Amino acid sequence: xxxxxxxxxxxxxxxxxxxxxxxxxxxxxxxxxxxxxxxxxxxxxxxxxxxxxxxxxxxxxxxxxxxxxxxxxxxxxxxxxxxxxxxxxxxxxxxxxxxxxxxxxxxxxxxxxxxxxxxxxxxxxxxxxxxxxxxxxxxxxxxxxxxxxxxxxxxxxxxxxxxxxxxxxxxxxxxxxxxxxxxxxxxxxxxxxxxxxxxxxxxxxxxxxxxxxxxxxxxxxxxxxxxxxxxxxxxxxxxxxxxxxxxxxxxxxxxxx
Amino acid sequence: xxxxxxxxxxxxxxxxxxxxxxxxxxxxxxxxxxxxxxxxxxxxxxxxxxxxxxxxxxxxxxxxxxxxxxxxxxxxxxxxxxxxxxxxxxxxxxxxxxxxxxxxxxxxxxxxxxxxxxxxxxxxxxxxxxxxxxxxxxxxxxxxxxxxxxxxxxxxxxxxxxxxxxxxxxxxxxxxxxxxxxxxxxxxxxxxxxxxxxxxxxxxxxxxxxxxxxxxxxxxxxxxxxxxxxxxxxxxxxxxxxxxxxxxxxxxxxxxxxxxxxxxxxxxxxxxxxxxxxxxxxxxxxxxxxxxxxxxxxxxxxxxxxxxxxxxxxxxxxxxxxxxxxxxxxxxxxxxxxxxxxxxxxxxxxxxxxxxxxxxxxxxxxxxxxxxxxxxxxxxxx
Numbered sequence: 168x169x170x171x172x173x174x175x176x177x178x179x180x181x182x183x184x185x186x187x188x189x190x191x192x193x194x195x196x197x198x199x200x201x202x203x204x205x206x207x208x209x210x211x212x213x214x215x216x217x218x219x220x221x222x223x224x225x226x227x228x229x230x231x232x233x234x235x236x237x238x239x240x241x242x243x244x245x246x247x248x249x250x251x252x253x254x255x256x257x258x259x260x261x262x263x264x265x266x267x268x269x270x271x272x273x274x275x276x277x278x279x280x281x282x283x284x285x286x287x288x289x290x291x292x293x294x295x296x297x298x299x300x301x302x303x304x305x306x307x308x309x310x311x312x313x314x315x316x317x318x319x320x321x322x323x324x325x326x327x328x329x330x331x332x333x334x335x336x337x338x339x340x341x342x343x344x345x346x347x348x349x350x351x352x353x354x355x356x357x358x359x360x361x362x363x364x365x366x367x368x369x370x371x372x373x374x375x376x377x378x379x380x381x382x383x384x385x386x387x388x389x390x391x392x393x394x395x396x397x398x399x400x401x402x403x404x405x406x407x408x409x410x411x412x413x414x415x416x417x418x419x420x421x422x423x424x
Numbered sequence: 425x426x427x428x429x430x431x432x433x434x435x436x437x438x439x440x441x442x443x444x445x446x447x448x449x450x451x452x453x454x455x456x457x458x459x460x461x462x463x464x465x466x467x468x469x470x471x472x473x474x475x476x477x478x479x480x481x482x483x484x485x486x487x488x489x490x491x492x493x494x495x496x497x498x499x500x501x502x503x504x505x506x507x508x509x510x511x512x513x514x515x516x517x518x519x520x521x522x523x524x525x526x527x528x529x530x531x532x533x534x535x536x537x538x539x540x541x542x543x544x545x546x547x548x549x550x551x552x553x554x555x556x557x558x559x560x561x562x563x564x565x566x567x568x569x570x571x572x573x574x575x576x577x578x579x580x581x582x583x584x585x586x587x588x589x590x591x592x593x594x595x596x597x598x599x600x601x602x603x604x605x606x607x608x609x610x611x612x613x614x615x616x617x618x619x620x621x622x623x624x625x626x627x628x629x630x631x632x633x634x635x636x637x638x639x640x641x642x643x644x645x646x647x648x649x650x651x652x653x654x655x656x657x658x659x660x661x662x663x664x665x666x667x668x669x670x671x672x673x674x675x676x677x678x679x680x681x682x683x684x685x686x687x688x689x690x691x692x693x694x695x696x697x698x699x700x701x702x703x704x705x706x707x708x709x710x711x712x713x714x715x716x717x718x719x720x721x722x723x724x725x726x727x728x729x730x731x732x733x734x735x736x737x738x739x740x741x742x743x744x745x746x747x748x749x750x751x752x753x754x755x756x757x758x759x760x761x762x763x764x765x766x767x768x769x770x771x772x773x774x775x776x777x778x779x780x781x782x783x784x785x786x787x788x789x790x791x792x793x794x795x796x797x798x799x800x801x802x803x804x805x806x
Contacts, residue, residue, distance in 0.1 A: 232566075301558070301704065301709070302449070302450075302558055302705070304703075305704070323722075328718055331721055331722075332718055335709070335717040336714050339710040340565075342563070342564055342565055342709040342710050343563060343565035343710060346565075347563060
């Protein structure tokens with residue numbers, strides 16, 4: 168982990184693994200470096216993973232309040248990394264940031280893998296595209312998010328104060344960024360025609376937050392996107408099925424699938 | 425000291441609490457009968473007017489999507505009172521300006537009421553409790569920043585009289601601000617802010633607005649008022665902090681006998697016991713600071729719900745959140761809090777709640793006004 172200065176923001180940047188570089192953009196729960204999928208991915212790729220402004224120990228300037236703002240910050244990250252075009256793996260809310268960014272500078276990217284991304288509104292104005300995560304009991308939410316929630320339940324008593332601080336800070340920043348319009352930017356879908364990169368949308372079969380119809384509809388907004396459903400997984404298939412996820416991801420990134 | 429009659433205009437005729445998850449935000453409004461609601465509105469208005477006749481001032485507040493307080497547009501209720509009352513000060517506490525999208529509209533509403541009442545408005549502003557977030561679809565993060573920016577714009581709208589002025593802030597924008605009517609009181613109606621934390625009180629104190637706090641008990645209230653006084657002095661407002669800058673809200677019921685008072689007070693406890701709210705509405709992300717959130721995960725009480733531990737008349741009196749008994753007892757109880765917290769100038773009487781019927785409410789108000797209030801008006805800081 169290193170703290171870098173990026174456009175006046177103090178950014179927590181993690182790097183690990185060997186191979187061609189890969190930008191990883193985490194979802195709303197924040198970045199955890201001890202995940203199994205990262206170790207597996209690191210056997211094939213050098214993974215570069217920023218904690219988004221306001222997540223982890225990255226600072227949050229008061230002008231930032233939407234995912235689009237973070238995409239603008241990451242223009243500087245791309246300049247700094249220099250290794251373009253770069254492949255991307257992005258989860259959920261990270262996928263939203265990734266697509267905002269890709270729509271700005273598609274030429275800076277290679278292949279894109281979007282895991283249960285949010286960011287566009289596809290359904291009618293009378294129905295939410297995603298359940299209102301901020302109005303649901305924790306027990307309901309974990310059932311929507313995981314195929315096997317009991318495997319990933321965290322007891323706050325086992326966490327240090329620093330870890331709890333990061334957890335609550337991540338929640339707060341996530342709420343700030345996605346509150347309204349809820350989990351989408353109305354303009355993004357009109358910009359996605361620019362993202363001609365080879366793109367793979369991945370979804371866990373039991374994801375109760377991002378539906379199969381939503382993923383299919385989202386993928387159709389990009390000229391060169393296809394979809395893949397992984398069994399026995401929820402909103403974060405990379406966490407629940409790390410081997411299957413990394414096999415599929417690497418195959419796609421290598422152009423083998 | 426001055427006293428204010430306060431009712432949350434509750435709709436208390438609900439199905440058993442076991443049958444719903446939350447009395448706020450999500451309780452279906454099919455449980456509200458408009459015909460009963462109309463009777464309640466008229467009854468509560470009558471009680472405010474009676475309190476005025478007895479020498480109390482009038483206070484009301486605003487909440488949304490809840491049976492605990494069916495006053496989602498407090499300026500409307502206040503407009504009725506501005507017309508029907510004739511001498512009481514009219515305190516709205518308050519306008520939830522972190523959740524209102526047009527501060528200039530709030531400035532207009534308050535100016536109308538100030539003019540209609542011929543200068544009797546006390547304009548209160550609140551950040552809003554956590555359960556107001558969902559009804560307003562309002563971001564729970566940076567609320568305090570929005571509240572104070574909105575207030576600055578409102579004051580600007582009230583105090584400029586030579587044609588349009590502009591405001592381009594972080595959250596609110598207005599290019600042609602020139603409200604009609606302008607307020608009756610000059611330079612503007614007194615401003616009140618409610619907060620239940622010492623940090624919040626410091627901001628209010630540095631600005632010199634009236635600070636109100638609710639059900640924060642002996643030690644909690646002292647910490648809040650101390651913080652206010654410290655910030656007042658540090659801002660160079662002088663060594664003496666006028667008592668009329670500080671207000672405390674408690675449940676108040678006075679009876680001819682202790683038994684009668686306790687019977688009424690039991691019903692007032694509905695304020696506390698009815699507030700069934702699940703954690704996802706009670707503690708949205710960003711509402712309390714991260715450090716406070718960590719403490720709560722370690723078992724600390726939510727700062728807004730600590731008073732729930734005192735859900736008995738004896739417990740509530742001991743905690744300093746209820747004044748209840750014969751007139752002498754009530755005077756002593758108010759005095760105990762007053763002395764402990766370093767004095768305050770306004771007692772906000774939560775004098776009606778839940779199943780406290782009209783005649784019981786009226787008896788409590790009358791006895792308080794006639795037998796307690798004269799003694800309170802003589803209180804001076806030690």
